[in-house]
Amino acid sequence: MKKWLIGIPAALLVLFLMAFWQMYFSARPPVMTDPATLAGDGSTINYCELPELDGSGKTAAQIPKGNTPGCGYDHFPLPILAECTEPLAEGVDDIRGLWQAVSGKVGHVERWEQCGSRQVLTGAGVIHDGGPNLNADTIGLNSNDTEGSVLFLLGDKEYCGRSSASMTWRNNVLEFNAFGWGPVVVNRYLRDDQLIWEYADGTTTVLERICQLPEEHKVPRKRGARIQLF
Secondary structure, X not given: OHHHHHHHHHHHHHHHHHHHHXXXXXXXXXXXXXXXXXXXXXXXXXXXXXXXXXXXXXXXXXXXXXXXXXXXXXXXXXXXXXXEOOOOOOOOOOOOEEEEEEEOOOOOEEEXXXXXXXXXXXXXOEEEEEOOOOOHHHHOOOOOEEEEEEEEEEOOEEEEEEEOEEEEEEOOEEEEEEOOOOOEXXXXXXXXXXXXXXXXXXXXXXXXXXXXXXXXXXXXXXXXXXXXXX
């Protein structure tokens, strides 16, 4: 009995170390985003002029998956789904455009792109892309990214946690399930002309539409503890 009790902390330590390694030292997700999209300047666009989803262009499944380069992009990129004109799927609310928080995480800015049953969130240095895509056979429908908050640095290399979630509309709420099968960690939904963001930490943020990216969001601020180890 005593040996069994002593073994519990050891087992928990092993599990913690395995989870920590998976979070920070496992292979980073391959960047599938078009290099021209990442290199382009998304701050020049009027986001109140939304593209028409009339089916005349590409479908969601014909466009490569978008994801975060490294621990974050170095400037606000062009839209991932610029060439997609697939009409929104049944049960999907239109939250396309640029949004800025007026309560909760005040000042936060995020861009939403949608077509078909695919949606892409860009903001705070990260790109989360969920739904059908050209690489779905190998990468899946979930977002496959890094979280963007750098915990520590080894030399010049930044280490941030991995992130993966599904994005599914259920009863007019966009639910983010951790890893696709885990608990709901984020909700987003429309309330009149505002976008509501409910986070797993219990916070609620209210966002309103804006047309142009504010100057201070062209280059994302660095996030995380950023502990320099070596």
